[in-house]
Amino acid sequence: MAAKPRVAIFDFTGCEGCELNQLNFENQLLDMLGHVDIVEWREAMDDRPGEYDIAFVEGSLSTPDCIKRINEIRRRAKVLVAVGACAVQGGINSMKNTRPIEEVREEVYGKDKYLFPTLPALPLSSVVKVDVNVRGCPMTQIEFLKVFTALVMGKQPVEPTSAVCVECKLKENECVYERGMICLGPVTRGGCDAQCPSVGQYCTGCRGLVPEPNLKAMEDILVTHGLSVNEAWKRLHLYNSHELEGLKS
Amino acid sequence: MDLKFLASDRVEALVSHLMHQKAVYAPQRMGRHSVALDKVTNPAAVVLDYSRTMQSVKKYFQPPRDELLKFDLTDQSFAAATVEPLDAVLLGIHSYDRAAIDRLDYNFSQGQPEKNYLKRREGVIWVGVSYEPDEFHFSGSVGIGPLETEGFDVFLSRVGGGYQVETVTEKGGEILAGFDLPQAEQGKPSPGHFHQHIFLPQARLNEVMAASYSSPVWEETAQKCVGCGSCNIVCPTCYCFNVEENVDIKVTGGTRERIWDGCMLREFTEVAGGEVFRGGLAERQRHRVLRKFKYLSDRTGHPWCVGCGRCTAYCTAGISIVSIVNRCVSDFEKHPTTAV
Numbered sequence: 001m002a003a004k005p006r007v008a009i010f011d012f013t014g015c016e017g018c019e020l021n022q023l024n025f026e027n028q029l030l031d032m033l034g035h036v037d038i039v040e041w042r043e044a045m046d047d048r049p050g051e052y053d054i055a056f057v058e059g060s061l062s063t064p065d066c067i068k069r070i071n072e073i074r075r076r077a078k079v080l081v082a083v084g085a086c087a088v089q090g091g092i093n094s095m096k097n098t099r100p101i102e103e104v105r106e107e108v109y110g111k112d113k114y115l116f117p118t119l120p121a122l123p124l125s126s127v128v129k130v131d132v133n134v135r136g137c138p139m140t141q142i143e144f145l146k147v148f149t150a151l152v153m154g155k156q157p158v159e160p161t162s163a164v165c166v167e168c169k170l171k172e173n174e175c176v177y178e179r180g181m182i183c184l185g186p187v188t189r190g191g192c193d194a195q196c197p198s199v200g201q202y203c204t205g206c207r208g209l210v211p212e213p214n215l216k217a218m219e220d221i222l223v224t225h226g227l228s229v230n231e232a233w234k235r236l237h238l239y240n241s242h243e244l245e246g247l248k249s
Numbered sequence: 250m251d252l253k254f255l256a257s258d259r260v261e262a263l264v265s266h267l268m269h270q271k272a273v274y275a276p277q278r279m280g281r282h283s284v285a286l287d288k289v290t291n292p293a294a295v296v297l298d299y300s301r302t303m304q305s306v307k308k309y310f311q312p313p314r315d316e317l318l319k320f321d322l323t324d325q326s327f328a329a330a331t332v333e334p335l336d337a338v339l340l341g342i343h344s345y346d347r348a349a350i351d352r353l354d355y356n357f358s359q360g361q362p363e364k365n366y367l368k369r370r371e372g373v374i375w376v377g378v379s380y381e382p383d384e385f386h387f388s389g390s391v392g393i394g395p396l397e398t399e400g401f402d403v404f405l406s407r408v409g410g411g412y413q414v415e416t417v418t419e420k421g422g423e424i425l426a427g428f429d430l431p432q433a434e435q436g437k438p439s440p441g442h443f444h445q446h447i448f449l450p451q452a453r454l455n456e457v458m459a460a461s462y463s464s465p466v467w468e469e470t471a472q473k474c475v476g477c478g479s480c481n482i483v484c485p486t487c488y489c490f491n492v493e494e495n496v497d498i499k500v501t502g503g504t505r506e507r508i509w510d511g512c513m514l515r516e517f518t519e520v521a522g523g524e525v526f527r528g529g530l531a532e533r534q535r536h537r538v539l540r541k542f543k544y545l546s547d548r549t550g551h552p553w554c555v556g557c558g559r560c561t562a563y564c565t566a567g568i569s570i571v572s573i574v575n576r577c578v579s580d581f582e583k584h585p586t587t588a589v
Contacts, residue, residue: 031498031499035500146495148498149496149498149500150496152500153500160516161514162477162514163476163478165479166477166478166511169303169479169483170508170509172279172285172302172304174279174280174282174303175565177565178280178282178283186477187475187477213475214474214475214530217473217475217566220473221565221566
């Protein structure tokens with residue numbers, strides 16, 4: 001990779017919280033800007049067309065226009081990084097995928113629904129090849145920095161696959177279950193340094209499911225700890241509807 | 250044997266006495282439901298009556314994240330981290346956790362000695378305490394009673410109103426010197442009643458576990474398991490690790506760290522080229538249990554499980570290592586010839 005990679009930052013369907021989190025790198029931002037040239041970032045600068053080495057992309061794909069744009073971005077980017085739960089696994093947006101798309105469209109747009117073509121919310125990887133994932137909702141800052149430094153050095157970042165439980169145990173956090181709450185840590189990918197359980201919150205599963213999750217066993221854990229089967233699956237669907245709908249079919 | 254008596258209301262004074270000589274690490278209340286070992290700053294915070302800490306004393310000798318070296322990319326140099334002896338009093342340690350350190354001492358001194366671990370092990374004074382087994386402890390089944398004093402310098406056994414204090418070694422006598430304690434009344438501390446038992450001693454288990462390689466118990470356990478790895482990460486005799494390098498944001502240097510890893514984790518079994526050599530949770534569960542009751546025991550004669558019950562207590566899926574082993578035992582007794 002060239003000495004100073006050109007970076008472009010894009011967003012699709014999402015809250016732009018991940019991009020805000022990139023602007024929030026107050027202590028690192030100047031160092032980061034020393035390594036790269038940002039050539040395109042709507043959140044922080046005027047649009048400018050160009051070529052780029054690394055594209056950081058936030059949001060899920062939920063309209064036909066999104067599909068066109070992501071293909072264009074893929075063509076122009078050497079490395080494409082999906083940033084945040086929406087881009088990586090469809091995120092909260094993909095909860096709509098559990099219902100007929102026409103019904104969702106009508107509920108949101110009413111009689112004007114024909115003006116707004118819409119698709120099930122898809123992770124970027126459903127449409128284009130994604131090279132690297134930065135997970136989380138909003139994206140995990142420590143992971144973004146690791147990915148950023150790896151890419152600047154021309155190396156392939158390592159994607160964590162172990163559950164959040166590992167990071168809780170490394171930090172000796174009192175288990176959320178011991179405190180009488182339920183937690184998706186056992187089947188959720190770590191890499192966040194167990195951010196939420198470390199401050200007394202339970203894991204909502206924002207970083208997506210571990211590879212080959214044992215969902216029946218997770219359902220049993222949640223039900224044993226007091227949820228109904230229906231509630232258990234609702235919890236699991238919050239960030240993972242796209243993957244879970246895929247497993248059904 | 251010279252036994253002294255430490256009244257409960259003098260525990261704080263004893264902690265202060267120890268703190269005047271060395272740093273003291275002891276169990277202290279962490280959350281509302283948990284106790285953890287930590288450096289003592291307030292003697293009143295020490296809790297001697299507890300069932301278990303999530304992490305054992307292992308964390309002081311093989312830290313969860315251990316910086317091995319710092320490297321500088323600008324001149325391609327590196328410097329190994331300075332490792333200091335712990336040189337402290339470890340107070341309020343249960344016998345199974347002391348026994349676990351004996352096992353790690355073996356692991357880390359075989360072959361190429363593990364310098365960092367052995368360095369940190371130096372200068373430790375061990376002050377043990379007895380405990381009342383809860384629904385998860387089964388140390389009795391692996392030959393480590395709650396009153397076992399082996400490896401300790403001083404041992405406190407709970408009796409009515411306080412503790413019987415036994416000075417086990419000379420070092421123990423030295424650390425207690427100057428702290429006046431009355432003679433203990435005659436009377437025996439409770440030997441502890443276990444609620445969990447493994448049916449056979451280790452001498453028989455090697456054979457049983459060898460015969461259980463193709464047992465359906467592994468697949469049945471895997472059905473309940475989510476593979477979160479908690480059982481590995483809380484185990485006092487697990488010592489596997491991964492090595493990670495982190496580069497700072499200036500991209501001028503960074504650190505190489507050793508981080509606890511575990512055989513229940515998919516990444517752990519993945520090798521170069523992407524091959525996963527224990528692909529399913531059944532294979533991983535089998536490996537975990539055989540590491541405790543067969544592979545290392547074949548070599549040393551001792552089970553590598555100390556019966557602390559952590560893997561079961563912290564398993565959200567309720568998987569019990571005692572049930573797995575006993576299932577292997579009862580299957581073996583019914584069909585002893587199914588050895589593979």
